[in-house]
Amino acid sequence: MLVSVISICLVAGAASSAMAASVYRHVDAAGNVVYSDEPGAGTRVDLKPITVVDPTEVEPSADSRQSVTPEAPAVEYERFVITRPQNQQTLPTGQAGDVQVRLAIEPALQRGDRVQLRVDGKVSQSPMHTSVFVLTQLPRGEHQLQADLVDAQGQVRLSTPPVTLYVQRASINLPANPNNPDRGNSPNRGK
Template sequence: MDVSFRGYTRFFIQSPSNEETLPTGQAGNLAVRLAIEPQLRPEHKVRVTVDGAPSQSAMNSSVFMVPGLERGKHVIQAELLDASGRVRQTTEPRVVYVQRASVNLPRNPNNPANAGGG
């Protein structure tokens, strides 16, 4: 193990809270905020995973937007990567639930039954 890597005393997901439900109006768009102390060093990056898969490229940031989550339950985690791209720290997982409007609702304009116009 690389002894030159100094870990972070705090590395966890501040928001969303565990088992939070995203309302329908957010369309599955999730803002993820991390608490990182000391401040994230320039050579380190963070990536957010959704259900075990990276949601985007790793960035030197503590705020991420995860767009377009499907309806249902998702597990969100963040991974801290060192300068060589190795995972050095991982947050505790957070579970989020996404509500999405059903296209089958009678008043939804995306319902195929309403496609005839008028």
């Protein structure tokens, strides 16, 4: 028994000396502040005791024991469609692949909800609280536009039916196009 009492005292003494170890503050030749347990030319720093709490012993507070009330039910939208451009619409060459995308949303878009726009299945406009998007420089060809309604948690709740859009763009290979690299080398030039 005497051996175990002595062992306990030695362990307690070692623990208290480790907890009460002095800390010294030094400034090196480069002006950096260094903290160490070696006194050297440093000054002693008195540290405040650290409070340690065992998380398994903490009792939940009265507030945290209350049941979490679910959020208000999400609004059910009666209408969520792309109204412009119209399905199967063709953008003429003069528009250079620029188009304004408008949505009809009824009831009005709720505060926590946002809309994101996808072009050909890829998100092209990140979720925003709007019903109008602008697409620029769409390449020539066929494109599928679709909008998603995203809730406050980032979950897609609703998607519009897809709208097909055809974009006409002037070909760089046309002889009259000023961007055609072969325009100056035309055999009929100057005739």
